[in-house]
Amino acid sequence: MLEMTMFFLFAFLSVAAGVAILLSTNIVRMAFWLITMLVAVAGLYFLMGAYFLGVIQILVYVGGVAVLLVFGVMLTSRRLAPTLRPGRGEAVWLTLVGAVLLVGLVLSTLQAHWQQQVAPAANSAADIGRSLLGDFLGPFELASVLLLVAMLGAAYLARPKTPTQGLPHTKGTTP
Amino acid sequence: MYTYERPKVEYKGLSLTIVRLATKWGGIGIPLALRFAWGIFLAAIVIVVAFVWVVGRFINPLLPWFIRDLVIVVGMLGFLSVVAIIGIWAERKVSGRIQSRLGPMRSGAWHGWAQSLADGLKFVQKEDVIPSAADQPLFRLAPYVTLVPAFCAYLALPFGVGWVFRDGDVSLLFVLAMLALEVLGVIMAGWASNSKWSLYGAMREACQLVSYEIPMGLSLLAAVLAVGSLSLTQLGQAQAGGWFSWLIFQNPFVFLAFFTYYIASLASCKRAPFDLPEGESELVAGFHTEYSGFRFVMFFFAEYAGMFAVSALATIIFLGGWHSPVGGPSSPLWFVLKSTFLVWTQMWVRWTLPRIRIDQVMHACVKYLLPLTLLLFVGSSWWQLMDSPFHPVFAGFANVLHYGLGVVGLLLVGLYFAEVGYGYYNRNRLVGPMVRRHLPGA
Numbered sequence: 001m002l003e004m005t006m007f008f009l010f011a012f013l014s015v016a017a018g019v020a021i022l023l024s025t026n027i028v029r030m031a032f033w034l035i036t037m038l039v040a041v042a043g044l045y046f047l048m049g050a051y052f053l054g055v056i057q058i059l060v061y062v063g064g065v066a067v068l069l070v071f072g073v074m075l076t077s078r079r080l081a082p083t084l085r086p087g088r089g090e091a092v093w094l095t096l097v098g099a100v101l102l103v104g105l106v107l108s109t110l111q112a113h114w115q116q117q118v119a120p121a122a123n124s125a126a127d128i129g130r131s132l133l134g135d136f137l138g139p140f141e142l143a144s145v146l147l148l149v150a151m152l153g154a155a156y157l158a159r160p161k162t163p164t165q166g167l168p169h170t171k172g173t174t175p
Numbered sequence: 176m177y178t179y180e181r182p183k184v185e186y187k188g189l190s191l192t193i194v195r196l197a198t199k200w201g202g203i204g205i206p207l208a209l210r211f212a213w214g215i216f217l218a219a220i221v222i223v224v225a226f227v228w229v230v231g232r233f234i235n236p237l238l239p240w241f242i243r244d245l246v247i248v249v250g251m252l253g254f255l256s257v258v259a260i261i262g263i264w265a266e267r268k269v270s271g272r273i274q275s276r277l278g279p280m281r282s283g284a285w286h287g288w289a290q291s292l293a294d295g296l297k298f299v300q301k302e303d304v305i306p307s308a309a310d311q312p313l314f315r316l317a318p319y320v321t322l323v324p325a326f327c328a329y330l331a332l333p334f335g336v337g338w339v340f341r342d343g344d345v346s347l348l349f350v351l352a353m354l355a356l357e358v359l360g361v362i363m364a365g366w367a368s369n370s371k372w373s374l375y376g377a378m379r380e381a382c383q384l385v386s387y388e389i390p391m392g393l394s395l396l397a398a399v400l401a402v403g404s405l406s407l408t409q410l411g412q413a414q415a416g417g418w419f420s421w422l423i424f425q426n427p428f429v430f431l432a433f434f435t436y437y438i439a440s441l442a443s444c445k446r447a448p449f450d451l452p453e454g455e456s457e458l459v460a461g462f463h464t465e466y467s468g469f470r471f472v473m474f475f476f477a478e479y480a481g482m483f484a485v486s487a488l489a490t491i492i493f494l495g496g497w498h499s500p501v502g503g504p505s506s507p508l509w510f511v512l513k514s515t516f517l518v519w520t521q522m523w524v525r526w527t528l529p530r531i532r533i534d535q536v537m538h539a540c541v542k543y544l545l546p547l548t549l550l551l552f553v554g555s556s557w558w559q560l561m562d563s564p565f566h567p568v569f570a571g572f573a574n575v576l577h578y579g580l581g582v583v584g585l586l587l588v589g590l591y592f593a594e595v596g597y598g599y600y601n602r603n604r605l606v607g608p609m610v611r612r613h614l615p616g617a
Binding site: 028029032035039051052055056058059062063064066067068070071074124125 | 310313343344345348349351352353355356358359362363366374377378381382384385388405
C-alpha cells in the first residue's frame with residue numbers, strides 16, 4: 001500500500017515535470033523542471049531497491065550534468081531569461097517526430113512479452129563493477145572512448161580563436 | 176586621578192529583551208530541570224514506551240516504527256540546529272580571537288553564548304523581502320532546496336555502531352549525492368534573485384562545485400579501496416583498534432588523499448579560501464544578497480550543516496570514525512569530537528588564508544588537484560595489489576611505512592598541541608591584551 005502510494009507519487013512527479021519541461025518557455029525553468037524529473041526517477045530507482053543506481057543518478061545527473069546545463073544556459077544566454085517558442089515549421093516537424101516516437105514506444109511496450117519473475121538484481125556496487133569490467137568490458141571501453149572524443153571536441157570548440165603565445169592571463173594576446 | 180567609568184548602555188529591541196528574559200528565567204529553570212533531570216528523562220522514556228506499546232498493540236503494528244523514525248528525525252533536526260547555532264557562535268569567537276578581538280561578549284552571561292539565538296530571533300522578526308524583479312517561485316524554493324539535502328546527508332551518517340538512521344550499502348555515495356544536491360539551491364537562489372551579484376555568485380558556485388566534486392570523490396575512493404566497501408558503517412568498523420589502524424596511515428597515497436579531500440571539501444562547502452560564491456568584499460553577499468530574514472538563516476544553517484557533514488565524512492573514512500585513538504571503547508562522542516576538530520580547522524583556515532581568485536581556483540583544481548588525486552587513486556589501487564602475502568618484501572616495507580606514517584601523524588598532533596601551549600603561555604604578548612592593558616581603567 002505504502003509502496004504503491006510512493007510509486008504513484010514519484011511516477012506522477014516525473015511525468016508532470018516532463019510535461020512542465022515542454023510547456024515552460026523559460027529555459028532556466030526548463031532546466032529546473034528537468035532536475036525535478038531526474039530526482040523523481042531516482043526516487044523510483046530507490047523504490048525498486050536499486051540504491052546504487054538511484055544514488056548515481058542523483059550524483060551524476062543532478063549534481064553534475066544538470067548543474068553544468070544550468071551553468072551553460074546562464075553563461076550563454078544574453079538576457080537572463082530568454083523565452084523559447086518553436087516556429088510553425090518546427091512545430092509540424094516536432095509533432096511528427098514526437099508522434100512516431102510515442103507510437104513506437106507504446107507499441108513496443110504492448111508487444112513485449114514481460115516476464116513475471118524477479119530478475120537477479122545487480123544491487124551492490126561490487127556486482128555492477130564486476131559486470132562492467134567482465135561481461136560488458138567492450139561496451140564500457142567504447143563508452144569511455146566516446147566520452148574522450150566528446151571531451152576533445154569540447155576542448156577544440158572552446159579553444160581561443162586568436163593564436164596566443166603562452167597563457168592569455170600571463171602574457172596577453174599579442175602574437 | 177582620572178578614573179574610567181564604563182558608560183551605561185541601554186539595550187533596546189524585542190530580541191534582546193527576549194534573550195535577557197530567557198537567560199534570567201533559564202537561570203532558575205535550567206538548574207531546577209537539571210536537579211530532576213533523571214526523573215524527567217525516565218518519565219519521558221516510560222511515557223513514550225507505553226504510548227508506542229499501546230499504538231503497536233491496538234491500533235497499527237507498523238506505527239511504532241513510524242513513530243521511532245519520526246522521533247529520530249526530529250532529534251536529528253535538533254542536532255543540526257545545535258551544530259549550526261554553536262558553529263555560528265564559534266565562528267565569530269574564533270575569528271575574534273584570531274584577529275585579537277574578543278568577539279561577541281554581551282548576549283547571554285558567558286562569552287556571548289546566546290549571540291546566535293539573539294540573531295535568530297532578530298532574523299525571525301525581519302521583513303521577508305522578495306525583489307519585484309525576482310523569479311518568485313524559484314526564489315521562495317531555493318532556501319529549502321539548499322537546507323533539505325544538507326539535512327538528508329545526516330540520515331545516512333553513522334555516529335557509531337547502530338547510531339545511524341538508515342544504514343545502506345552505498346551510504347557514502349548517498350551522502351556525497353546529497354551534498355552535491357545542495358549546489359542546486361545555491362544556483363537557484365542566485366539566478367532567481369535577478370541581481371548581478373547573486374548571478375556571479377551562483378556561476379562561481381556552479382563551476383567551482385562541479386570541478387571540486389571530482390577530486391573529492393576520487394580521494395575518498397583512494398581510501399575506500401583499502402576496505403572495499405561503500406558502507407560508512409563498515410568503513411568505520413574496519414578501523415577499530417587505535418591510532419595505527421586508522422585508514423589515513425594505511426599507505427602514503429591515502430595519507431595524501433586525506434589532505435586533497437580536505438582541500439576539496441573546503442571548496443565544496445564554499446569555505447575560505449574558496450568562498451568566492453559569497454565573496455563579501457566583491458559581491459556584497461554573493462548568491463544570498465537579496466535574501467533577508469529566515470530565508471537567509473536557512474542558507475547559513477545549510478552551510479554549517481554541510482561543514483559538519485564533510486568533516487564527519489573525513490572522520491569516518493580517514494580518522495577512525497567512532498574509535499578512540501588509544502584503543503579504548505568506541506563511542507559516538509569520539510566521532511563528534513573528531514568532527515568538531517575538523518570544523519574548527521575549517522574556521523582556522525578561513526581566518527588565516529586570503530581568498531583566491533576564481534581563475535586560481537579553477538587552475539588549482541584542474542591543473543594540480545585533479546591529476547594528483549588521479550595519481551593517488553591509481554597508486555592506492557597498485558598498493559592494494561602489491562601489499563599481499565605474495566610479495567613478502569613489499570609487505571614488510573609497507574608495514575614499516577604504515578607505522579612510520581602513524582608516527583608522522585603523532586608528530587603533527589604533538590606539534591599542534593605544542594603550538595597551542597606556546598600560544599597560551601605567551602598570550603599576553605598578543606596585540607589585543609597589550610592594548611587592553613594600557614586602556615584607562617584596566
